Amino acid sequence: MAGSNGSVDVAVEPFFLDTPNGRLFMAHHRPRDVSKIRGHVLVVPPFNEEMNRCRSMMTLQAQALAAFGFGTLIIDLHGTGDSDGEYRDARWEIWLSDIVTAQQWLMAQPGGLKAILGIRLGAILASTAHAELGKPDVALVLWQPVLDGKVHLTQFFRVRMAARLDRPDLPKETTASMRQQLASGLTLEVAGYEIHPALAEAIEGASLAGHPLLAGSSALWLENASPEKLEIPLASRNALQTWNAAGAAVDVIAYPGPAFWQVHERVIGVTIIEKTGCWLNEKVAGR
Numbered sequence: 001m002a003g004s005n006g007s008v009d010v011a012v013e014p015f016f017l018d019t020p021n022g023r024l025f026m027a028h029h030r031p032r033d034v035s036k037i038r039g040h041v042l043v044v045p046p047f048n049e050e051m052n053r054c055r056s057m058m059t060l061q062a063q064a065l066a067a068f069g070f071g072t073l074i075i076d077l078h079g080t081g082d083s084d085g086e087y088r089d090a091r092w093e094i095w096l097s098d099i100v101t102a103q104q105w106l107m108a109q110p111g112g113l114k115a116i117l118g119i120r121l122g123a124i125l126a127s128t129a130h131a132e133l134g135k136p137d138v139a140l141v142l143w144q145p146v147l148d149g150k151v152h153l154t155q156f157f158r159v160r161m162a163a164r165l166d167r168p169d170l171p172k173e174t175t176a177s178m179r180q181q182l183a184s185g186l187t188l189e190v191a192g193y194e195i196h197p198a199l200a201e202a203i204e205g206a207s208l209a210g211h212p213l214l215a216g217s218s219a220l221w222l223e224n225a226s227p228e229k230l231e232i233p234l235a236s237r238n239a240l241q242t243w244n245a246a247g248a249a250v251d252v253i254a255y256p257g258p259a260f261w262q263v264h265e266r267v268i269g270v271t272i273i274e275k276t277g278c279w280l281n282e283k284v285a286g287r
Contacts, residue, residue, distance in 0.1 A: 010066045022084025029062035030071035038069035039114030040106045046120030048193050050261045068281040075102050088194035092202030099129040114284045115139040121146045127211045136216035139284045149206035160190040209239045213248030220279045225254035
């Protein structure tokens with residue numbers, strides 16, 4: 001399977017990697033001419049339905065990066081997409097193990113691993129994996145990062161509450177009652193996704209500020225903003241203080257564009273794709 005991006009012929013190679021937890025599905029996008037590969041980017045997808053909404057953007061970003069000489073690896077974490085396992089089998093530690101597997105594979109490819117790109121909740125996974133990798137020469141890119149796993153999970157629970165508004169035959173629920181169900185050891189189904197209590201507990205305890213960047217690391221933080229006020233929210237600025245204090249170099253870009261992770265319709269965030277490619281080309285490719 002191949003496409004083209006400008007003058008660059010892009011090859012796309014879907015494949016499975018065996019892991020202790022089952023087969024992991026990956027899609028490797030790269031310049032067809034291997035001699036043009038300058039390095040690789042690993043993409044860590046977002047949580048639940050946001051993953052499906054972002055698939056087009058992940059693919060378009062991979063195609064755009066090929067024009068700069070980057071290969072891109074997009075993975076389906078365990079229990080999601082085409083990887084082995086059901087969603088109820090997913091665990092935070094397994095997802096981190098999946099990322100390590102992908103990192104190791106990329107390190108053996110031409111140019112090696114240059115950057116990790118995390119989207120939404122995937123930003124927390126990516127920053128955790130980046131810290132554990134311990135390589136400040138590997139950059140970190142965050143798209144619309146989730147700051148607090150507990151808040152993110154609460155927002156997801158509200159999807160189930162909204163779905164029950166027109167079902168008077170079902171008992172009313174609150175986010176507290178859903179957490180109580182999980183605490184009792186039962187899985188919770190939300191919008192077709194069965195969440196295991198262990199995964200919910202791990203997400204609740206996850207935060208972006210909990211994994212400061214390695215000193216000497218480079219990072220790009222991209223967040224959607226109003227055209228009238230191009231700045232990231234106060235909560236994001238507060239989280240960034242932790243990283244800046246650790247001696248990392250974090251570039252922040254507030255950009256106008258569609259909230260592609262929120263809508264089912266296929267929308268293209270041209271600006272975020274262009275900003276990501278240009279930043280990686282400038283900051284990373286020479287390493």
